[in-house]
Amino acid sequence: MKCSRLLRLVILSFAVAASALLAACNKDAQQPWQLTDISGHMPDLAFRLTDDHGQTVTAADYRGKITLLYFGYTHCPDVCPLTLAHLHVVMQRLGKLADHVRILFVTVDPARDTPAVLHDYVNAFDPRAVGLTGAPADIEALTKRYRAAFTREPGKSDDSYDVSHSSGIYIFDASGKARLLATPADGQDKLTHDLQLLLSSGGAP
Amino acid sequence: MKMQYLSVLLLMSLLPVANLQASQADHVTATHAWIRLLPANLPASGYVMLQNMGTSTAVLVSAHSTTYASVMLHESTTGSGGMSSMNAVGKLAIPAQGKAELAPAGYHLMLEHASHMIKAGDTVGITLDFADGSQLPVQFLVRPANAADPN
């Protein structure tokens, strides 16, 4: 008797869960984006940094392009190169449209990542990748603006250390509005799909 | 006669144990060994698929190379908050009849201070060291920075 009541309860909770799942699916069907939509939840792209040619640049210099903002450092041999290699594949899949997209690789290790080091590094991945460095305070302000974080880990010596860092990729439209957030777990298909959609809608909201 | 017997015993005791019974390295095969090359002598990483055909666990404890002054076993992890970090790993067990993968965003060999210029297409020898002291030399193919990981 007690058992069948428990069974009914289990069936009922399954039904509730299933309908919730269905509702979620229906919502997803209307939602065109495969990545996380951050429109209205993150501030517009804004910074004043030094690019990998040693030029001072601001976010305004990239208006008209869709930008992919990623925080990393060149002495990271595994996750940062993997992310940039994935973004390169996405750029290749976009074909000519990739000319309207820029990858902004902002170093969280400005002590070692000079414009020259960054230049060699980003160009090893994609010609449309830009390396950005700057004053530690400016870089920290930019990470905080997007609720990203980084921590320098204790190392073997002053020039041998690792930096833990947020792994998200922030996507801004051509007017600098924050639109989407990708994680490394989001595959190339999702990134390509959403960038194509963003490009076809003119990149504007 | 007695002297001869003693010398045989002595000789046997000098033989390393590894030669009398199969070592961990003997049971491990390495495939898909590659290095993602980064410019300007930046640290690179090495990846390899290890398969243990043996009936007991093989434990990878370190690796070394004549090409890189420093080779370290590392693991990248991404925490719940999306924070990505890297840690040194003391050992990696490859279960009997099982496998362990060194692949992007997970276990990898962190390679530093190359002795000479390395370019894509080269092969670099790296020797894997196991817990019982046995070694497995592996040839790693050097691939460009933006190589997509093989599936």
Ligand SMILES: [Cu+2]
């Ligand atoms: Cu590492």
